Amino acid sequence: MDVPWKKPGAKLPVLEGDKNMSKQTINFMLNSQKVSAQVESDSRLVDFLHEMGLTGTKLGCGEGDCGACTVIIDGQTANSCLVLAPQIDGKEVTTIEGLGSYEQLHPLQEAFIEEGAVQCGFCTPGMLLSAKALLDENSNPKREEIIRSISGNLCRCTGYTKIANAIEKVVRSKS
Amino acid sequence: MKKRGVGIGCMWYGIGNTGLPNPAGAFVDWKDDATVSLMVGAADIGQGSNTVLAQIVAEELGVGYEDVLVTSADTGVTPDGGATSASRQTYISGNAAHLAAQEAKKVVLEEAKEMFGVEKNQVIIRDRRVFVKGQEENYKSLEEVIGGCRRKGKMTIGHGWFNPDTTGLDGETGAGSPYDTYAFATQIVEVEVDTETGQVEVLQIIAAHDVGRAINPLQVEGQIEGGSTMGLGLALYEEVKVLDGKIKTPSFATYLIPTSMDVPTMHPLIVEEPAESGPFGAKGVGEPALIPTSAAIANAVFNAVGIRITELPITPEKVLDQLAENQ
Amino acid sequence: MQELNVVGKSVRRKDALDKVLGKSQYSGDIKLPGMLHVKVLRSPVAHALLKNIDCRAAESLPGVHAVLTAKDIPESNTHGIIIKDEPVLVMDKIRKIGDPLVVVAAETEEIALRALSLIEVEFEELPAVFDPEEAMKPEAPKVHDGGNIQSIRKIRKGDIEAAFAHADIVVETSYRTQMQEHAYIEPEAGVAYLDGDVVVLRVSTQNPHFDCKEVARNLALPLNKVRIVQAPTGGGFGGKLDISVQIYIALLAIRAKRPVRLVYTREESMLASTKRHPYVIKYKTAADKNGKLMAIDVIVIGDTGAYASYGPGTLTRSAVHATGPYEVPNVRVDAYTVYTNNPTAGACRGFGVPQLAFAHEQQMDMVAQRAGISPIQVRLLNALRPNSQTGTGQVLETGVGFVETIEVAQAKALEVLGRIC
Structure with a gap:
């Protein structure tokens, strides 16, 4: 019988106590603060962030297809489900928790609320970070560039139009 | 060659469960x-x-x-x-x-x-x-x-x-008043069909929805835009492929939903014909937004290149097959 | 309409601030002290008799706190919104790939997964049926004891035969529509814990009160000892109306006496959740030479897969809406909900109406073409208006804004496309 968990070559999950488990220390900047942490060599960045209590980064697929777990690493967006925690050693990471606060929203956050770009909200943190990475690099993008910048972030609720509108609103208010 | 066409799709949708109490x-x-x-x-x-x-x-x-x-x-x-x-x-x-x-x-x-x-x-x-x-x-x-x-x-x-005023459907004839109020909609879409590749691109969606009363117009627009985008996926891209009961598309890499690149220019239009029994006249819009989109796209494809696609989704293969048959 | 103060204004969403800040705690974000992690062992075969499950090795794995099978469900071991035909955990018969067999709670997800790999399952495979039209034949393998035609919804109005006999235009077409995934970005998830003698769930759901009843019935608890709190939910579209993690986590929280969490992977979500019903639609329309509708005669076959879920409700809605938003004096519709060994189909945004719209709207265009009028004209000619009668004999007195939607859309089309249909 074809039982998937017994297929030849099927990878069994690694357990605590297994020989190949190792920990290492990493130092990095997280939302403008210095962090030093012990991480397991095969721990995904998204899980590591959640362990640190930063649950704003969402896990939608675990395969790099949906973009819900988007973070910014050294200015570039990345799917944190495909990045291993040790890989951020020496780097600068921005998550949704670093974008704004109740007291001071980032203009993108303000615009997402005003333009109706938020529905279920599960794609929202990743969308915001993709938009931020775009605007950090190009303060005056065209509509097509805005749309391309969020093409790796799936949204099932809004149909994207109001998200693009929100980003465009921030661009217009700056220029 | 790329050919453009315009198509219409209409719908009605009873608000609430069908002929059953749903307070x-x-x-x-x-x-x-x-x-x-x-x-x-x-x-x-x-x-x-x-x-x-x-x-x-x-x-x-x-x-x-x-x-x-x-x-x-x-x-x-x-x-x-x-x-x-x-x-x-x-x-x-x-x-x-x-x-x-x-x-x-x-x-x-x-x-x-x-x-x-x-x-x-x-x-x-x-x-x-x-x-x-x-x-x-x-x-x-x-x-x-x-x-x-x-x-x-x-x-x-x-x-x-509150429980809507409905009657159950007769078991043999289906006669009854299964909903207290209905939403209505008309969508008109413009498509471009590439006759070489069979690719259908939707350029614009005009979506006019009778929602009774828009309690929050921005949210109504959000439903219309999101719903017609899901309808666009139903029309062109999405299909859970199943072989002998096994899903062959269990990921977003194999099951494609619309991305920001696929979405056309949207024209959400709110029509307010109040429901007497609705709160301040409101009906509903969540599902209506998706319903006519694939129909309108199919009609627009016909308008563009004269073929009737009767199986969803409207893939390039089906378009090319029909175009070949028509010649 | 009267101008109001708050209604009609695009106020800010109540939840928008938490959502843009990443502060909303979805079920998968919740971490409770001492929380265990849950995984589900699912069937790799579509139709089989379950002969034996040996969980001994899994139970003795360090870090495993509970391994439960159907025998551990206190009562009922069934759920379903319309018909209770779906097991919480399979007792004797597997009906689809992905049917749940065993649930495990362990210290970590990794240990729970390792435990699943240690479980020995014996099956005896049965002939399966994957095509709904095949499934309707008497000789087809039976998915459930009562036969594969789960239900038929009929609409009968007027005299179909006479109408078709006198029609100038008859359009007859077969349509097929596909299985669609809801594809909410948040996979199913939930946590459960005990608060005194109340089991509390925070879960991604579209129907907490239904969840409460299903959990209570299967756990043999009074309704007020089960509290379901909907966590912020990352979309649903009909796919989070059925039971997903709820009964497993409630049961495991009680058995393990520890908080538990179950978060589906994307693959598990796609495997285990319901889908949009694939339809076969045979649609026949009669009209007079001017394009005025005289009759429709429609057969709809909906593949509901292994379990009914919202199937009968979906097909009933399809039958009622089969006319489209038009006045049709003579109507015959037969809508079949059919079991197969395919993934379960259930509620999906539109509830069987998008499939029918795909058919009736193409029929309308074909009628228009034959009558020599435009697609807009044929719709205006037949549109439901105030005091129109529907296919089920309901008279719509007010609140019928259909014609206005045509006019508004048409005006916009002229403006932005420079033409109409």
Whole structure:
């Protein structure tokens, strides 16, 4: 019988106590603060962030297809489900928790609320970070560039139009 | 060669469950400072029912939207709101919340009537002020009137429940009135068909939806845009491929939903033909937004290149096959 | 319409601030002290008799706190919104790939997964049926004892035969529509814990009060000892109306006496959740030479897969809406909900109406073409208006804004496309 968990070559999950488990220390900047942490060599960045209590980064697929777990690493967006925690050693990471606060929203956050770009909200943190990475690099993008910048972030609720509108609103208010 | 075409799709959609009871309940607690706690069973799954229900209650009670705090979908606290399905929460939970607010308001109006020495129907509550019709300058604050209730030991709470007026369907003929109200819509789309590759691109979607009354127009637009995008996926891209019962597309890499690059220019249009039984005339829009899109696209493909695709999704292979057959 | 103060205004969403800040705690974000992690062992075969499950090795794995099978469900072991035909955990018969067999709670997800790999399952495979039209034949393998035609919804109005006999235009077409995934970005998830003698769930759901009843019935608890709190939910579209994690986590929280969490992977979500019903639609329309509709005769076959879920409700809605938003004096519709060994189909945004719209709207265009009028004209000619009668004999007195939607859309089309249909 074809039982998937017994297929030849099927990878069994690694357990605590297994020989190949190792920990290492990493130092990095997280939302403008210095962090030093012990991480397991095969721990995904998204899980590591959640362990640190930063649950704003969402896990939608675990395969790099949906973009819900988007973070910014050294200015570039990345799917944190495909990045291993040790890989951020020496780097600068921005998550949704670093974008704004109740007291001071980032203009993108303000615009997402005003333009109706938020529905279920599960794609929202990743969308915001993709938009931020775009605007950090190009303060005056065209509509097509805005749309391309969020093409790796799936949204099932809004149909994207109001998200693009929100980003465009921030661009217009700056220029 | 690329050829453009325009197509139309229309729909109707009964709000609520089909010919079955599907009530929802709500509790309102109007507090000493005139702020409000609204407790509803309705689950807000992102469509925005908490917002819309707060608006309905705020409107009825003459307070601000920000004055209403919503607790929803907690079986330990809220009455049953039924499922968030059948595009029913604005209409059914909306009516329940409206009724709960009216019940709480009755107590306040009674007190105001005594304070002003007039008939109850002459009292108006607006912007947290209570006054007699035509004498707005001589107002009392809501806190003052609610305080009057408290001094007499009266609580300002209300409950409400609503079940749409329907009849079951006859088992043999299907005769009956399965819904109390219906939403309607027309979508017109423009497509471009590449006759070399069979690719269909949707350029514009015009979506006119009769929602009864748009409680929150921005959210209604959001439903229309999101729904027609899901309809676009249904029309062109999405298919769970199943072979001998096994799903062959169990990921977003193999099951493709529309991305930002696939979405055409959207023209959401709100038509308001009020439902007599709806809260302030509202019906529903969640599902209607998706329903006519694939039909309109199929008709537009015909308009562009003269082929009828009768199997969804409208893939390039099917378009090329039909084009070849037509020649 | 009367201008109002709050209604009709695009106020800010109640939840928008928490959502843009990443503060909303979805079920998968919740972490409770001592929380265990849950995984589900699912069937790799579509139709089989379950002979034996040996969990001994899994139970003795360090870090495993509970391994439960159908025998551990206190009562009922069924769920379903319309018909209770779906097991919480399979007792004797597997009906689809992905049917749940065993649930495990362990210290970590990794240990729970390792435990699943240690479970020995014996099956005896049965002939399966994957095509709904095949499934309707008497000789087809039976998915459920009562036969594969789960239900039929009929609409009958007027005299179909006479109408078709007198029609100038008859359009007859077969349509097929596909299985669609809801594809909410948040996979199903939930946590459960005990608060005194009340089991509390925070879960991604569209229907907490239904969940409460299903959990209570299967756990043999009074309704007020089960509290379901909907966590912020990352979309649903009909796919989070059925039971997903709820009964497993409630049961495991009680058995393990520890908080538990179950978060589906994307693959598990796609495997285990319901889908949009694939339809076969045979649609026949009769009209007079001017394009005025005289009759429709429609057969709809909906593949509901292994379990009914919202199937009968979906097909009923399809039958009622089969006319489209038009006045049709003579109507015959037969809508079949059919079991197969395919993934379960259930509620999906539109509830069987998008499939029918795909058919009736193409029929309308074909009628227009034959009558020599435009697609808009044929719709205006037949549109439901105030005091129109529907296919089920309901008279719509007010609140019928259909014609206005045509006019508004048409005006916009002229403006932005420079043409109409």
